[in-house]
Amino acid sequence: MKRLVLLAAVAMSLGATVAQAQEKLKIGIIATLSGPPAVLGQQLRNGFNLAVKALDGKLGGREVEIIVADDELKPDLAVTKVKALVERDKVEFVVGPIFSNVLAAIMKPVTEGGAILISPNAGTSNFAGKECNANFFVTSYQNDQVFAVSGKHAQDSGIKKVFLMAPNYQAGKDALAGFKAFFNGEIVDEVYVPLNQLDFSAELAKIAAAKPDAIYVFLPGGMGVNFVKQFRQAGLAATTTFLSTFTVDESTLPAQQDAALGFFGGANWAPDLDNPQNKAFVAAYEKEFGAVPATYAFQSYDAALLIDSAVRQVKGNVTDREALRAAMMKADFKSLRGNFKFNTNHYPIQDFYLVKVAKRPDGKFETQIVKKVFENYADPHAKDCAMK
Amino acid sequence: MPSSLLVVQILNGLQLGVLLFLIAAGLTLVFGVMDFINLAHGVQYMLGAYLAVAFYSLTSSFLAALVLALAATLVFGLLLEFAIFRHLYDRDHLDHVIATFGIILFLNHGVKLVWGAAPLSLPMPELFSGSVKLADGLLYPVWRLVVIACGLLVAVLLYVLVAHTRIGMLVRAGANNAAMVSALGVNIRRLFMIVFGFGAMLAGFAGIMIAPILSVEPGMGDTVLILAFVVIVIGGIGSIRGAFLAALLIGLVDTLGRSFSVDILRLVMGPSPARTVGPAIASMLIYLLMAVVLYIRPSGLFPAKGR
Numbered sequence: 001m002k003r004l005v006l007l008a009a010v011a012m013s014l015g016a017t018v019a020q021a022q023e024k025l026k027i028g029i030i031a032t033l034s035g036p037p038a039v040l041g042q043q044l045r046n047g048f049n050l051a052v053k054a055l056d057g058k059l060g061g062r063e064v065e066i067i068v069a070d071d072e073l074k075p076d077l078a079v080t081k082v083k084a085l086v087e088r089d090k091v092e093f094v095v096g097p098i099f100s101n102v103l104a105a106i107m108k109p110v111t112e113g114g115a116i117l118i119s120p121n122a123g124t125s126n127f128a129g130k131e132c133n134a135n136f137f138v139t140s141y142q143n144d145q146v147f148a149v150s151g152k153h154a155q156d157s158g159i160k161k162v163f164l165m166a167p168n169y170q171a172g173k174d175a176l177a178g179f180k181a182f183f184n185g186e187i188v189d190e191v192y193v194p195l196n197q198l199d200f201s202a203e204l205a206k207i208a209a210a211k212p213d214a215i216y217v218f219l220p221g222g223m224g225v226n227f228v229k230q231f232r233q234a235g236l237a238a239t240t241t242f243l244s245t246f247t248v249d250e251s252t253l254p255a256q257q258d259a260a261l262g263f264f265g266g267a268n269w270a271p272d273l274d275n276p277q278n279k280a281f282v283a284a285y286e287k288e289f290g291a292v293p294a295t296y297a298f299q300s301y302d303a304a305l306l307i308d309s310a311v312r313q314v315k316g317n318v319t320d321r322e323a324l325r326a327a328m329m330k331a332d333f334k335s336l337r338g339n340f341k342f343n344t345n346h347y348p349i350q351d352f353y354l355v356k357v358a359k360r361p362d363g364k365f366e367t368q369i370v371k372k373v374f375e376n377y378a379d380p381h382a383k384d385c386a387m388k
Numbered sequence: 389m390p391s392s393l394l395v396v397q398i399l400n401g402l403q404l405g406v407l408l409f410l411i412a413a414g415l416t417l418v419f420g421v422m423d424f425i426n427l428a429h430g431v432q433y434m435l436g437a438y439l440a441v442a443f444y445s446l447t448s449s450f451l452a453a454l455v456l457a458l459a460a461t462l463v464f465g466l467l468l469e470f471a472i473f474r475h476l477y478d479r480d481h482l483d484h485v486i487a488t489f490g491i492i493l494f495l496n497h498g499v500k501l502v503w504g505a506a507p508l509s510l511p512m513p514e515l516f517s518g519s520v521k522l523a524d525g526l527l528y529p530v531w532r533l534v535v536i537a538c539g540l541l542v543a544v545l546l547y548v549l550v551a552h553t554r555i556g557m558l559v560r561a562g563a564n565n566a567a568m569v570s571a572l573g574v575n576i577r578r579l580f581m582i583v584f585g586f587g588a589m590l591a592g593f594a595g596i597m598i599a600p601i602l603s604v605e606p607g608m609g610d611t612v613l614i615l616a617f618v619v620i621v622i623g624g625i626g627s628i629r630g631a632f633l634a635a636l637l638i639g640l641v642d643t644l645g646r647s648f649s650v651d652i653l654r655l656v657m658g659p660s661p662a663r664t665v666g667p668a669i670a671s672m673l674i675y676l677l678m679a680v681v682l683y684i685r686p687s688g689l690f691p692a693k694g695r
Contacts, residue, residue, distance in 0.1 A: 038505030201400035225603035235527030
């Protein structure tokens, strides 16, 4: 009898360890997967899934269960969705979102719910500075940095007169402010258009009349597609340098095609960035999804690598959050962008490039690196963050 | 202000105007003749653009894509009418709104499933891909002029059709008193179906014509639908003439407002507040115009006779 009890106890404890080892690491993805910006959210989701696939379905040695939620670009809905992820599904990590306004809404529900939030795209200044959060990591950039790339380039390359245009909302104003912070030349005009304006004929006429050396625009998604086509059709591309942020990238190029050739953007990465891990990633992504990856995909791939490295360091035990955070801070993985480390505010310190739209020999379009504009660029808000 | 810039902006306004007219014409007919509120009208515009892209990739000819897409939008419009809308005519407006809104959601998601969420593009026909020089340094795409010309042509055709043909007479009579027309032995349901299919085709035509300029993406019809409703409210419900004039008015007011509001405000305030206030006022202008029109002439500027 005694022996039987012992045996049962052994069996039970064995069973328990087996169960623990088999329990999957739950990760929630929150991204915009409907409406016109859905293509960005799909890149995010695809990038993450690709990384998990490349690691044989495991992150840090643990089997992974991924739960995808669509925020529909509605902050209130996003809150409901992440609450379900954190409280009902008990995910350890939430990866997302695409848009800054969604990030602001989900920050509290995720981090206070006990999960770790990794943003593979949105990186607002408030969470980089005063409101920085121990449970929040960013694998993209601080938004201002990307806007600064074009401003710095315009200044360095001797462009004198610039025409600025952005949608009339917070990110649009940040973009133009970020550009102006590095550009000392003449701003011939500054135009704010309604968000989701489709026809830019009125603005194009103004640009033609103002005769600037260059224009700088921040027109994400469909706005950028329309503007680029119409800019080219108006014949302005021949006389005016086109500088931009989030206006010409791999998510919009399939629609812009030749119209965007030779246009400039600013980024922390491009598909042609020369390192072996990136080459493998781009090839695998194109094979799997039939499209060229954009920054959204690579940053979320990096987010998966970050989780993998951290979970491996803590040997799969993610309940000790202190140790997990310390492991994440080390960023002990081969980022697709090469140079990568975390600043004290959990935002990356990395290089930024001027990129240019080019047509590849196979007929597909991508952005390609022209030159490095910033090296080991840390965002200016980190000093306001209390974390050390 | 250089006068050439004004000319360009007026052309831009006209182009937006005729585009709105193509969409509003069908909407106002359906609303006026059948007393049916069709929110899904904007979806027809989107479908026109998507079908043109699809047929273009099959045939590599813009003309063939145009003809096939027009036929397809007509068929699709008739199909929607037959399958869904005709069961709703006798119900009240709230049911119309809910059912057709459902169709918007359904079809917006449908095109995403079929063609993906990424924006698509339709190349311009080679013949019209050039541009004319209107102002120093500004080329005006010939295609935009073609859009204006086509819009005006459709307006003339519609006028002849509605004012001088037998079927046009029936449509006008149907708008006036459907029960009486029916009692006189006219198959009013079939008339409605024709009007509906024709309206859908016009919206599809607008989508095809604008596709080379704009990106083709899910939900592209939703923004123009709101403007189209403003047009028919200002123009007078059921009136083609009203829709035409109101569409041009809206196109011009919107474009000129966007172009010159900041410059005009700069005369009375500093550049920085003007830059903030200008775009805000510009985007309100057409709605202010609608409010004023509704106050002065509650049934619109050119209401259909007999209503």
